[in-house]
Amino acid sequence: QVQLVESGGGVVQPGRSLRLSCAASGFTFSSFGFHWVRQFPGKGLEWVADIWSDANKKYYADSVKGRFTISRDNSKNTLYLQMNSLRAEDTAVYYCARDDLNIGNALDIWGQGTMVTVSS
Amino acid sequence: QSVLTQPPSVSAAPGQKVIISCSGSSSNIGNNYVSWYQQLPGTAPKLLIYDNYKRPSEIPDRFSASKSGTSATLGITGLQAGDEADYYCGTWDNSLSAVVFGGGTELTVL
Numbered sequence: 001q002v003q004l005v006e007s008g009g010g011v012v013q014p015g016r017s018l019r020l021s022c023a024a025s026g027f028t029f030s031s032f033g034f035h036w037v038r039q040f041p042g043k044g045l046e047w048v049a050d051i052w053s054d055a056n057k058k059y060y061a062d063s064v065k066g067r068f069t070i071s072r073d074n075s076k077n078t079l080y081l082q083m084n085s086l087r088a089e090d091t092a093v094y095y096c097a098r099d100d101l102n103i104g105n106a107l108d109i110w111g112q113g114t115m116v117t118v119s120s
Numbered sequence: 121q122s123v124l125t126q127p128p129s130v131s132a133a134p135g136q137k138v139i140i141s142c143s144g145s146s147s148n149i150g151n152n153y154v155s156w157y158q159q160l161p162g163t164a165p166k167l168l169i170y171d172n173y174k175r176p177s178e179i180p181d182r183f184s185a186s187k188s189g190t191s192a193t194l195g196i197t198g199l200q201a202g203d204e205a206d207y208y209c210g211t212w213d214n215s216l217s218a219v220v221f222g223g224g225t226e227l228t229v230l
Contacts, residue, residue, distance in 0.1 A: 035219065037165075044122065045157075045165065045208055047219035059217050095164055104153030105212060106170035113164055 002026035002109055004079075004096050009114030012086055022079040022096030022111055029077040033099035035107060036070060036081045038092035046092070049081065050099060064090075086118045123148060124209055126222035133230045136199050140225045142192040142209035148220055150190040152212045156183075159206045159224075168207070169194065199229050 008020040022034070036048040049060045049070040058070050069082040079096050093115050097107035125143040132138045142154065156169035168179055172187040184195045192209055209222040 037219075037221075044206075044224040045210075045221045047210075047221065050219065061218055062216075097165075100170075103170040103174070104155065104172075106153070106155040106167055107157070107165075107210070108167045108170070108176070110164040110166065 004098065004109055004111035006094065006096055006111040006114040009094065009116045011117045011119060013120050014087060014118055016086055017082070017084045018086060018116060020081040020083065020094055020096075020114060020116070022081075024077045024079070024098075027098075027109075029072075030074040033101070033105075034070075034072065034079045035097045035099055036068075036079075037095045037097055037107070037110075038090075039095070039113070040092045048094070051079070083116070086116075088118050090116060091118050092116060122223040123213060123216070123220040124211070124222035126207075126209060126225045128223070129226045129228065131228040131230055132199055134199050134201065137195065137197045138199060138227060140194040140196075140207050140209075140227070142194070142222050144190050144192075144211065144220075146190055147215040148190075148211050148213040149187065149192055151214060154185070154187050154192040154209055154211045156185055156192075156194045157208045157210060159208065161205070165208065196227070201229050203227060204229050 005023045033052045035050040051070045067085045071080045093113040095113045096111045098109040100108045157165040158168045159165045169185040173185045206224045213220045
C-alpha cells in the first residue's frame with residue numbers, strides 16, 4: 001500500500017547532527033515532491049522544508065535555513081533530512097509528507113512521524 | 121505566531137454543525153489553493169480537503185470547505201465523537217516561499 005515510513009529520530013546533544021530518513025513504497029517515488037513538517041510537543045504544525053520531484057528546487061523555513069538539508073535518492077525511494085547544529089528548540093516529531101501537484105500541492109500522504117529530542 | 125489564523129478551539133454537540141475559519145493574506149490564501157488536515161489524537165495529520173473545497177474519495181461529505189478572498193472555512197455537519205481532533209489549514213506563501221499552516225483548531229464534541 002501507499003506509505004511513508006520515517007526513521008532516524010532519537011536523543012541528541014545540542015550542536016550535534018542527525019539524519020532522518022523517509023522510505024516510500026506503493027507509488028512512483030520519483031514523480032512526487034516531498035516535505036518535512038515538524039510538530040513541537042503539544043503544539044501545531046511547522047513546515048520545515050520541501051524538495052521537488054527532480055530535486056532541482058528546495059525550500060527551507062527560516063528557522064532551519066543553513067542548518068538542515070533536504071535531499072532524496074530516487075533509486076532508493078527515500079527522502080532525507082540532514083540536521084546539523086541542532087538546538088533544543090528543534091525538539092519535535094518530524095513527519096515526511098508527499099506533495100501531489102495534481103491536487104494543488106496538498107500533502108496527501110504522511111508518515112507516522114519520528115521523534116527528535118535535543119537535550120544535554 | 122502562525123501566518124494563518126485559526127480559532128484555538130470550537131465545540132458543538134453531536135449531530136450539530138461547526139465551522140472553522142482560517143484567515144490569511146494575498147500572499148498566501150488569496151493566491152493559492154488551501155488544504156485542510158485532520159489530526160486525531162496521537163496520530164499523523166490526514167488530508168481532509170484540497171484545492172480549496174475538494175475531498176479525497178475516502179472523506180465523507182459531512183466535511184466541506186470554501187475559500188473567499190484571503191479567508192477559508194471548513195464545515196463539519198452531523199458531528200460525531202470520532203470527529204474530535206485538531207484541524208489545520210495550510211497553503212503556500214509566495215512572499216515567504218514556504219508552506220504555511222494555521223495554528224490549529226481543537227474540535228470538541230460535547
